[in-house]
Amino acid sequence: xxxxxxxxxxxxxxxxxxxxxxxxxxxxxxxxxxxxxxxxxxxxxxxxxxxxxxxxxxxxxxxxxxxxxxxxxxxxxxxxxxxxxxxxxxxxxxxxxxxxxxxxxxxxxxxxxxxxxxxxxxxxxxxxxxxxxxxxxxxxxxxxxxxxxxxxxxxxxxxxxxxxxxxxxxxxxxxxxxxxxxxxxxxxxxxxxxxxxxxxxxxxxxxxxxxxxxxxxxxxxxxxxxxxxxxxxxxxxxxxxxxxxxxxxxxxxxxxxxxxxxxxxxxxxxxxxxxxxxxxxxxxxxxxxxxxxxxxxxxxxxxxxxxxxxxxxxxxxxxxxxxxxxxxxxxxxxxxxxxxxxxxxxxxxxxxxxxxxxxxxxxxxxxxxxxxxxxxxxxxxxxxxxxxxxxxxxxxxxxxxxxxxxxxxxxxxxxxxxxxxxxxxxxxxxxxxxxxxxxxxxxxxxxxxxxxxxxxxxxxxxxxxxxxxxxxxxxxxxxxxxxxxxxxxxxxxxxxx
Amino acid sequence: xxxxxxxxxxxxxxxxxxxxxxxxxxxxxxxxxxxxxxxxxxxxxxxxxxxxxxxxxxxxxxxxxxxxxxxxxxxxxxxxxxxxxxxxxxxxxxxxxxxxxxxxxxxxxxxxxxxxxxxxxxxxxxxxxxxxxxxxxxxxxxxxxxxxxx
Numbered sequence: 001x002x003x004x005x006x007x008x009x010x011x012x013x014x015x016x017x018x019x020x021x022x023x024x025x026x027x028x029x030x031x032x033x034x035x036x037x038x039x040x041x042x043x044x045x046x047x048x049x050x051x052x053x054x055x056x057x058x059x060x061x062x063x064x065x066x067x068x069x070x071x072x073x074x075x076x077x078x079x080x081x082x083x084x085x086x087x088x089x090x091x092x093x094x095x096x097x098x099x100x101x102x103x104x105x106x107x108x109x110x111x112x113x114x115x116x117x118x119x120x121x122x123x124x125x126x127x128x129x130x131x132x133x134x135x136x137x138x139x140x141x142x143x144x145x146x147x148x149x150x151x152x153x154x155x156x157x158x159x160x161x162x163x164x165x166x167x168x169x170x171x172x173x174x175x176x177x178x179x180x181x182x183x184x185x186x187x188x189x190x191x192x193x194x195x196x197x198x199x200x201x202x203x204x205x206x207x208x209x210x211x212x213x214x215x216x217x218x219x220x221x222x223x224x225x226x227x228x229x230x231x232x233x234x235x236x237x238x239x240x241x242x243x244x245x246x247x248x249x250x251x252x253x254x255x256x257x258x259x260x261x262x263x264x265x266x267x268x269x270x271x272x273x274x275x276x277x278x279x280x281x282x283x284x285x286x287x288x289x290x291x292x293x294x295x296x297x298x299x300x301x302x303x304x305x306x307x308x309x310x311x312x313x314x315x316x317x318x319x320x321x322x323x324x325x326x327x328x329x330x331x332x333x334x335x336x337x338x339x340x341x342x343x344x345x346x347x348x349x350x351x352x353x354x355x356x357x358x359x360x361x362x363x364x365x366x367x368x369x370x371x372x373x374x375x376x377x378x379x380x381x382x383x384x385x386x387x388x389x390x391x392x393x394x395x396x397x398x399x400x401x402x403x404x405x406x407x408x409x410x411x412x413x414x415x416x417x418x419x420x421x422x423x424x425x426x427x428x429x430x431x432x433x434x435x436x437x438x439x440x441x442x443x444x445x446x447x448x449x450x451x452x453x454x455x456x457x458x459x460x461x462x463x464x465x466x467x468x469x470x471x472x473x474x475x476x477x478x479x480x481x482x483x484x485x486x487x488x489x490x491x492x493x494x495x496x497x
Numbered sequence: 498x499x500x501x502x503x504x505x506x507x508x509x510x511x512x513x514x515x516x517x518x519x520x521x522x523x524x525x526x527x528x529x530x531x532x533x534x535x536x537x538x539x540x541x542x543x544x545x546x547x548x549x550x551x552x553x554x555x556x557x558x559x560x561x562x563x564x565x566x567x568x569x570x571x572x573x574x575x576x577x578x579x580x581x582x583x584x585x586x587x588x589x590x591x592x593x594x595x596x597x598x599x600x601x602x603x604x605x606x607x608x609x610x611x612x613x614x615x616x617x618x619x620x621x622x623x624x625x626x627x628x629x630x631x632x633x634x635x636x637x638x639x640x641x642x643x644x645x646x647x
Contacts, residue, residue, distance in 0.1 A: 167561035169552050173514060176549035180521055180542060187538040190530030194538060195521070225578060225609070226571040391611035392619060398578075399602055402585065403594075403627050407639065415586035419579060426575075430564050431506050449541040456536045 003131065010358025013060060014366055022057075022065040023363050027370045030072015034092075035080055035382050036393060041073035041273075041313075042329040042436070043216045047397065049209050049337055050404030059341045060356045064363040066337060067317075070330050071123060071364065074273060074313045075371050078115045078306050079382055083108055091273035091309035094281040098294060098301030105297055112383075113244020114299055115306040116375040118255045122307035123368045125259035126266060126314025130321075131361055133267070135350065137322040142347040146454035147465050151472040151479075153448040156325045156440065158479040159268065159486070168487070170433045178441020179448070181206055188446075189453060201413040208336050208443055210405055210414045211421045215435050217401045218422025221394050223429065241376050251303040254284050262308030266315025266328075268482065273328065276312025277305035314364065321345050321357060324447070329436040336443050507560030511553045518550035577608055594639035598624040 013019065033044035045066055052062045077092030082099035095115065102111040144152070157175045184195045185205025196202040248255065261283060262276035284304035285294045294301045316328045324345040326332035338345055343353070350357050375382075405418050425435050452466075459465035467473055521542055528539035567575065585601040603620030607613065631639055 169555050169559075170561060172548065173552045173556065176545055176552065177514065177517075179545045180517070180549060183542045183545070187528070187530075190528075190538045192528050192530055192538045194528050194542065195524065221578065222575050225574045226567045389611070391606055391609035391615065394609050395602055395605045395619075396623060398582070398605060399598070399623055399627060402582070403598075403631060403639070406589065407631060410640075412586045412590055415589075416583070419582055419586070423579070430566060431510055432561060432563060433510070445541075445545075452541060452544075453536055461536070 003135065006354055006358045007131065007362065009355060010360070010362035011365075013355050013359030014064070014362035019061060019064050019359070019363060020366070022061055023068045023367045024370055026065045026068025027072045027367050027374055030069035030074075031076035031079075031371065031374055031382055032072075032385055033069065034073035034076020034078075035385055036076075036388070040077070041070050042333065043220055043397075044073055045069055045330055045333045046209075046212045046216045047400055047404070049333065050213065050408050051400070052337070053209075053340075053408060059338070059343055060359050062337060062341070063334070063356065063360050064367075066334055067360060067364060068367045068370075070334070071310070071313060071367055072371060073330075074123070074310045075116070075119045075375050076382065077309070078119070079112065079379065080386055082111045082115070082302070083383055084386060091277045091312070092305075093274070094277045094305035094309075095302060097281070097305075098296070098298050101295070101297035102299070102302060107297065109241045109379075110244040110247055111297075111299070111302050112379045113241030113376055114247045114251065114303055115244075116241065116372060116379065117245055117248035118251070118258075118303040118307040119310040119375070120368060120372045121255050122259040122262055122310035123314055123364075123371070125256075125307075126263045126311040127361065127364045127368065129263050129267075129311075130314055130318055130364070134318050134322045134357075137318060138347045138350045141323055144347075144471065145469070146451040146458065147469060148471045148475065149451040150448060150455055150466060151475040152323060152325055153444055153451070155475050155479040155482075156444065157437070159482045167432065170431070171437050174428065174433050174435065174437035175441045178438035178443075179445040180441075181211070181438070182442045182445025183449070188450075201411070201417075205446075206417070206442065207408070207414060208340070209408060210418045211442055212333060212336065212439060213401045213405055214418035214421025215425035215439060217397055218418060219425030219429060219435075221398055222422060222426040224390060224394050241379050245376070247299050248303065251300050254287075254300045254304045255307045257287070258284060258304040258307040259311040262311030263315040265308070266312030267318050273309040273312040273316065276315070277309035280308025281305040321349065321360075322347070326440065326443075329439065332436065332440050332443055339443070504560030504562065506563040506566070508557050511555075511557035511560070515550055515553035515557070518546045518553060521546040522550070574608060578605065581605055581608070590640050593641050595624065595628060595641075598627070 014023070029048075030041075030044065034041065048066060048069060052065060055062075057065065074091065077087060078095045078099065081087045081092040081095040082103050085096050085100040087093040087096055099111050099115070102108065157172070180195075182205075184202055186193050186196075186203050193203055258280035261280050262273075265276040265279050266273065268275075281301060281304050284300055285292060288294065288298070288300055292298050292300055313330075316326070316331045317334075320326045320331040320335050322345070324335065326335045335345060343349065343356070401418070402415060405414050406412075408414060428435050428438070455465050456463070467476065525539035525542040525546065528537065528542070530537050581601050581604055585597055588597040599620060602623050603616050606616040606620055606623075611619070628639065
């Protein structure tokens, strides 16, 4: 019952006119960013962060705006997947498989309506899950000391690569590189400058936001310049989205199963929405078996990944808010926003600033309703955006990035640094080294080091404190289990191919 | 599936990152503090540089696949973008936001494949839009042109 009181308090916060307005702006903007190929939730939210700072919003308001964008992106990603066969963002990749064939059969509108409902249910299930499970995790985490937090960081890094796939060593390399970059600047404990090479601009360390916008937005422009995306326009007629609602009722089983599965995938650290949609699609194809017509425009195959990725998006907020460990790239950026506003997520956040946490949760419920309204009757409006030419879009991204980053510190050095990170991000992408672990390392390195040092000063220099408590051992075992599970999963997938 | 090309890139990366790890390890020994701390400022970088070095060695020994590297013309476009943006970063303080942004944005739009007739109006629109947004709506002053302080 205490939960309901907190929720009521949250709704009071979220229903303030400014917050409602920001949620609406965020939802519309998020759908737009998600729909545009090449601009995913990570890029979109990263690009918005410098602007948020300049708006001088309160932490609650900024978080509501960015989380609405995040949820909106999850809705928007499906639009270009279905209409263009180009995923608007990475989690929407699976939606192309059956969504585009549906559009080719002239059922594009139906597919959009269906996925709108599926996205709504997925997000709703995961937001309810957030309300139920985040406090449980918080009650558990309240007993964590510095050594346990250190273990938690190890868990986060160990699972990044294991679950997201690819060359495992490359994910870990990226994480180590990020952690090392995170040590640049004056050490907070001893005031010793590290790896600054005499550049006083680096004394404050590498500004996370500068690195982030470079790694994602600038490198995206470099990728775009490589091959021109011209000549892919949605030509088919949309049709009404409303029949999709009826189709959604027929697919209710798929939507329900995928929402739960996606939610679980989202909660696991290091997994995120892409895994949620992937697992949901794969499971659903198995489930339907011979009845399904997967790959040729089966509505079940469109509903499942969309419910899955939206559910995962909400699930990923749980470890971010209750432990301070982001589960995905976008939640890492949200965490960065909180940290730079001097708010440390974790058990204490729930205790000290319940209005922020529950206001955010309530805003998610409201935003989800707004998104449903935006994405079913008004979806044609967003589909029209896909006609915007690249020569308009990408320069806009560059300019917003430049002006936003410049006004953070009025420093031209930040701009050069951002360009350097843009080139780094581009090269890493070409090498198929994931950039998200770099970001996580850069972001979490400071906290990780701080907790390590605190643990060591408690133990008086005895390293065994790192693995001396039952909780830390449990976390390490969990990390190993996840890692092995991920390896097994990839091995099985490879064998099936 | 993405097209994979040879593993040379991975090997070079491995060597570069190995060098980074060795240098980071080396330099970390200079970071000592006079306070009686149980672990000093050098310990954590050293702790990170060990797995970094080992993983680099692994990457050199067992490289994965890379995506195709850009062709000459694409590389030229990318370099032009970087040069333009460096010019922007270099000129924004001495020349002010408006002329710098107008010049570079228009050229960047051209670089992304628009004609002059498209690039000029949109460059102007984008520059003015951002100027108005930041200067007036957000109250974040951008650098003015010299001799134009209003």
